Amino acid sequence: MGGYNLDRLNFLVVDDNKHMRALVKTILHALGAKNVLEAADGADAFKELRHYPADIIICDWNMSPLDGLDFVRLVRTGKDSPNPFAAIIMLTGHTEMHRVIEARDAGVHEFLAKPISAKALYSRIRSIVEKPRPFVRTATYFGPDRRRKQTDFKGKERRKSDGDRSPDGAEGGGLSQAEIEALLNG
Amino acid sequence: MQDKACEFITPPDTLHKKVSYSATGVDAAMLEKAEQVIAGLRGSYLEWVVEDIDKLQALYDRARSEPGQRQELVKDLFCVAHDIKGQGGSFGYGLMTSIGYHLCQLLESVDELDDAGIDAIGLHLDAMRLVINQGMEGSGGTAGANMVDGLQAVVGKLTQR
Numbered sequence: 522m523g524g525y526n527l528d529r530l531n532f533l534v535v536d537d538n539k540h541m542r543a544l545v546k547t548i549l550h551a552l553g554a555k556n557v558l559e560a561a562d563g564a565d566a567f568k569e570l571r572h573y574p575a576d577i578i579i580c581d582w583n584m585s586p587l588d589g590l591d592f593v594r595l596v597r598t599g600k601d602s603p604n605p606f607a608a609i610i611m612l613t614g615h616t617e618m619h620r621v622i623e624a625r626d627a628g629v630h631e632f633l634a635k636p637i638s639a640k641a642l643y644s645r646i647r648s649i650v651e652k653p654r655p656f657v658r659t660a661t662y663f664g665p666d667r668r669r670k671q672t673d674f675k676g677k678e679r680r681k682s683d684g685d686r687s688p689d690g691a692e693g694g695g696l697s698q699a700e701i702e703a704l705l706n707g
Numbered sequence: 708m709q710d711k712a713c714e715f716i717t718p719p720d721t722l723h724k725k726v727s728y729s730a731t732g733v734d735a736a737m738l739e740k741a742e743q744v745i746a747g748l749r750g751s752y753l754e755w756v757v758e759d760i761d762k763l764q765a766l767y768d769r770a771r772s773e774p775g776q777r778q779e780l781v782k783d784l785f786c787v788a789h790d791i792k793g794q795g796g797s798f799g800y801g802l803m804t805s806i807g808y809h810l811c812q813l814l815e816s817v818d819e820l821d822d823a824g825i826d827a828i829g830l831h832l833d834a835m836r837l838v839i840n841q842g843m844e845g846s847g848g849t850a851g852a853n854m855v856d857g858l859q860a861v862v863g864k865l866t867q868r
Contacts, residue, residue, distance in 0.1 A: 524732030529725040538790050540755045544797060547748065551741035552733050576721060583789060606718035614793040614811075636796030636804055639741035643733055650726050656716040666715070 525650055531556045531573060535566040535580035535592065536612070541635075545579055545612070548639045552646075563592030570596070570603045577646060579633075582613035582624070589613065590627050597628040597663050605663070606656060608649045612637065616696045628664025630654075634698045641698060745797060752798040753839065756791065760835050763787045767828050770820065777820040784828065785814040791835065802838050802847040802855070806831055809858045816866035827861050834858060 560566035562584040582589040631645040654665040792807025
């Protein structure tokens with residue numbers, strides 16, 4: 522029995538809510554991560570990226586002055602972006618279909634619906650590790666290939682179960698985590 | 708040859724260099740332990756959700772007493788409701804997520820926050836306080852389902868006017 526070691530990864534957690542940042546940080550530490558930096562909004566996070574080589578960015582959508590979506594666009598296509606290839610997980614309570622599509626089209630790797638659980642967060646990290654995607658540059662888009670085709674991961678298939686369900690209380694109206702995955706993988 | 712209109716780029720393979728697979732990695736036991744760590748934060752959650760409810764109450768009081776400010780206050784009300792919605796379920800209070808969801812729906816849908824809308828916000832606030840004061844964890848059983856059905860009916864009525 523084993524799993525992926527996250528201790529050498531650099532995580533950047535971007536959320537304007539300090540409690541949410543604390544929750545994500547606590548989960549990451551519990552999963553063995555050692556390097557977790559926090560930022561309170563997109564502008565702060567972009568500044569941090571200049572000296573912190575984040576491997577995985579976990580960012581909220583609702584923030585000001587620079588919200589999560591603008592931050593993702595800045596990381597991907599900003600002329601002075603220090604890390605346009607960083608893996609990004611959008612963490613948000615906005616789970617309506619058009620929002621998921623909007624986040625995907627801004628260049629996020631994964632989308633995680635709040636409220637979150639350790640299993641759901643790890644599942645998204647695992648997906649980034651196991652399913653690396655080429656980046657695509659078109660006239661209107663720069664980011665991971667939105668078709669999500671399996672590319673060059675040659676490791677042994679170790680996934681066991683989905684483990685993706687949000688904690689109880691994930692309410693209708695928006696999409697469930699499983700529906701989001703189906704939409705993004707379609 | 709690659710179409711210039713669509714260029715494929717292989718990003719630096721930093722993740723695979725840094726992530727190894729071993730017996731000490733994240734397995735089911737570590738995930739379970741992480742879930743228990745979150746459960747251990749439940750006491751802290753109950754403190755900060757009360758702060759959020761108080762924030763919501765203060766905004767609601769202002770919106771009730773200052774009708775001219777209501778449109779501006781909607782955004783602030785939404786932000787707090789959205790936080791409550793996004794956190795409850797992580798700490799075993801799925802009912803808070805459900806109530807927050809319906810409040811967000813109300814605040815997103817109404818063009819103008821009239822007295823009926825203000826009353827509806829008050830109902831959501833009362834429901835949140837009840838859930839926390841009574842320690843109604845999970846979906847809150849039959850009482851919780853009735854509460855959510857009632858709020859859903861109120862929001863439905865107001866948003867379909």
